[in-house]
Amino acid sequence: MLNPFRHRPPTCPECRSPARMLYGNCSYCSTQIHIPLAYFRWIWALVVTVLVAAGIPTYTEQHAGTWFLSLACTSLPLRIIAGYLIPPWFERGPVKLRLPFVGWYLTHFVFLFTYWTFLGWSHFALGASHRDIAELNAILSSPIGWINPAFFIVPSRSFADVCGILLGNSFFFAVATWFLYRGARFIMRRNRVTRINLSEQVGDSNEDD
Numbered sequence: 001m002l003n004p005f006r007h008r009p010p011t012c013p014e015c016r017s018p019a020r021m022l023y024g025n026c027s028y029c030s031t032q033i034h035i036p037l038a039y040f041r042w043i044w045a046l047v048v049t050v051l052v053a054a055g056i057p058t059y060t061e062q063h064a065g066t067w068f069l070s071l072a073c074t075s076l077p078l079r080i081i082a083g084y085l086i087p088p089w090f091e092r093g094p095v096k097l098r099l100p101f102v103g104w105y106l107t108h109f110v111f112l113f114t115y116w117t118f119l120g121w122s123h124f125a126l127g128a129s130h131r132d133i134a135e136l137n138a139i140l141s142s143p144i145g146w147i148n149p150a151f152f153i154v155p156s157r158s159f160a161d162v163c164g165i166l167l168g169n170s171f172f173f174a175v176a177t178w179f180l181y182r183g184a185r186f187i188m189r190r191n192r193v194t195r196i197n198l199s200e201q202v203g204d205s206n207e208d209d
Contacts (some may be wrong), residue, residue, distance in 0.1 A: 002030060009087065010087050010088055010090050011089075011090070012026040012029060012031060012033060012090055012091050013030040013031075013033065013091060013092050014026060014029050014031040014092065014140055015028050015034075016030070017029070019033075019090070021033055021034070021035070021090065025093050026090075031092065032092065032093060032094050033090040033091065033093070033094060034088070034090065034091060034094065034095035034096070035088045035089070035090065035091075035095075036091045037096075039088045040100070043079065043082050043083060043086065044079070046082050046086075047075055047078045047079050047082055050078055051071050051074065051075060051078070054074075055067070055071050057106070061150040063151035063160075063161055064148065064161070064164070065092060065151060065157065065158075065160065065161030065162060065164030065165040065168075066158065066160040066164055067164065068151075068164040068167060068168050069160055069161075069163050069164030069167060070163070070164075072164070072167055091160060101174065101178055104168075104177055105170055105171060105174040107174075108170040108174045109167050109170040110164075112166045112169060112170055112173075113163070114141055115140075115165060119136055120136070131192075135151070135156070137153040137154065137155075138152075138153075139170070140153055140165070141167065141169070142168050142169065144165065144168040145165070151164075151165045151168060152165075153165055197207065
């Protein structure tokens with residue numbers, strides 16, 4: 001039975017002792033252990049489920065960007081609470097360092113926010129026309145603005161609304177970039193395996209000769 005007031009540390013898969021991971025090793029038997037990627041996926045799936053359940057009844061078209069931004073900011077404390085209630089488990093082997101999807105997500109948001117700030121002040125300093133500003137807003141509102149017009153950037157939007165819209169667009173860009181990265185990595189890995197097999201076949205044929 002789940003008891004949130006009784007936190008149990010994860011156990012080492014080698015020595016079966018309640019252990020902590022110190023520099024990638026068990027604190028008792030010094031075996032290389034790591035937290036599997038599946039744990040983080042389950043935790044974030046739980047957080048997203050809670051956010052969807054809380055976001056549907058609180059959605060408002062007038063401040064859709066602020067609504068999305070507030071849900072995104074709520075995800076961090078929810079992640080901490082979920083990680084406390086559901087402790088991780090350990091698996092044998094060294095940790096595989098990779099950039100998580102959240103890293104791709106935040107990178108795209110920082111880029112879009114910097115891009116919007118720079119071009120916005122540039123348009124203001126150069127005295128751009130209303131048409132130029134509308135075109136800039138249309139570009140920054142895509143693709144989430146195509147799905148729901150409430151996420152379209154207009155001059156009447158508040159700063160929080162614009163940040164929420166940019167954050168929503170960053171999700172789509174991060175998903176596209178992540179899939180491109182995974183696809184390129186899969187192709188490179190397959191080509192590497194093919195080259196290794198060809199090298200082994202050439203080596204075997206030379207030995208036979």
